[in-house]
Amino acid sequence: MxxxxxxxxxxxxxxxxxxxxxxxxxxxxxxxxxxxxxxxxxxxxxxxxxxxxxxxxxxxxxxxxxxxxxxxxxxxxxxxxxxxxxxxxxxxxxxxxxxxxxxxxxxxxxxxxxxxxxxxxxxxxxQTAAWGKAWTDAAFSSEWMLDLTPAELAEMSDELESLTRRWRERGKAALAIGDTDDREHVAVHFYGFPFRL
Missing domain, CATH: 1.10.10.10 (Winged helix-like DNA-binding domain superfamily/Winged helix DNA-binding domain)
Structure with missing residues (x-):
């Protein structure tokens, strides 16, 4: 590993x-x-x-x-x-x-x-219309309201980082062997922060 x-x-x-x-x-x-x-x-x-x-x-x-x-x-x-x-x-x-x-x-x-x-x-x-149905169906935007402690939020951050790192490595490996069909740059943004009502 x-x-x-x-x-x-x-x-x-x-x-x-x-x-x-x-x-x-x-x-x-x-x-x-x-x-x-x-x-x-x-x-x-x-x-x-x-x-x-x-x-x-x-x-x-x-x-x-x-x-x-x-x-x-x-x-x-x-x-x-x-x-x-x-x-x-x-x-x-x-x-x-x-x-x-x-x-x-x-x-x-x-x-x-x-x-x-x-x-x-x-x-x-x-530019959504220019991307076509496959990309617009795959794209996402979501928001979740959670009740967490600082330690739980930090743990979730670590898990999300591991997940996105795995997908980034998968994309790099595909590019390294010439697999470029339908492959684009993809931005993934996550935010996790406290708020009060």
Whole structure:
């Protein structure tokens, strides 16, 4: 059995703050999905100048989130980029809650993540008809109201992570053997948080 690979856990405030810029968050997510891309290719997707996109990619590289993709360039004139870790990254609020600056950065990054996820889902909703019946029947959105303890919520989070990791590995294995028929990028978003009436 392969060891479980974990997302990198960010514990340094300066690294977390790299994602307080919404464009950097958007570029990272696009690059993660694409595998590799140039600044020009990403600039087309975000409707920004390639020079601005290149600047933000270099900033992400300074913090270790992206790296140059070797062996991609055919003419050596344009840099290709990739995410530094296919496992991604994460952070815990508690690692930054002891200072106002840390709490503000957590809030900004968390809201940025939510904004990019919401924009991605809105884009899907706007394009639903173009996806066809098989995809629209398979897509889901659900909400559950549960009564849990913090420990139970954490346990459920671990179970959901294991489940989605298994499906991600299944998709990667299929791509590795060339099974690309009817295979698309799929975003799965889960949120679990307490609320009071």
């Amino acid at each position: 392969r060891p479980k690979r974990e997302p990198e856990r960010i514990t340094e405030l300066s690294r977390l703050k790299a994602f307080t810029n919404p464009l950097r968050m958007q570029l990272y997510r696009l690059l993660y999905a694409a595998g590799t891309a140039t600044a020009s290719q990403l600039a087309d997707q975000v409707d920004q100048a390639p020079s601005l996109v290149s600047y933000h990619l270099r900033k992400l590289a300074e913090h270790g989130f992206v790296a140059e993709a070797t062996g991609q360039s055919t003419d050596g004139r344009e840099r290709w980029w990739q995410v530094a870790s296919e496992e991604g990254w994460g952070f815990r609020d508690a690692d930054f809650a002891d200072t106002p600056e840390g709490a503000a950065a957590v809030g900004a990054v968390t809201r940025g993540i939510l904004d990019t996820r919401t924009a991605q889902y809105r884009a899907y909703l706007d």
